[in-house]
Amino acid sequence: MHTVLVILLVIVCIGLIATVLLQSGKSAGLSGAISGGAEQLFGKQKARGLDLVLHRITIVLVVLFFLLTIGVAYFKL
Template identity: 40%
Template sequence: MYSILLAVLLVISGLLIVIVAMQPSKTNAASSLSGGADQLFGKQKARGFEAFLIRVTVILGTIFLGLTLALEFLSNR
């Protein structure tokens, strides 16, 4: 059981790295001059493919956390 969960954890972590790397950056050069106020007040919801990537990242992160906790529980028994 431990080996199967560890293999799934490795696959999930690889997918998580790829998904995070695919996300577009949201920084611009002017944000250092404005103090980031444009990010605070000008926040827009992600749409389309970007929203899909965010949703997949949250799901994979949750699965990663759950598998990590399960492996820790199994290793202590």
């Protein structure tokens, strides 16, 4: 059981790294920092298309990562 969880954990880690690297950056220097603050205050439409899909995939992979990590630690004992 431990070996299966470790293999799944490695696959999830590789997927998580890939999805984070594929996402576009939130800021582009000082102008990005200023517009980013304005977006938080006044609200802006959520990201659309590929960015939204990658964001949702990242959330799912992070939850799987934590669950698998807890599972590996539990079954290691």
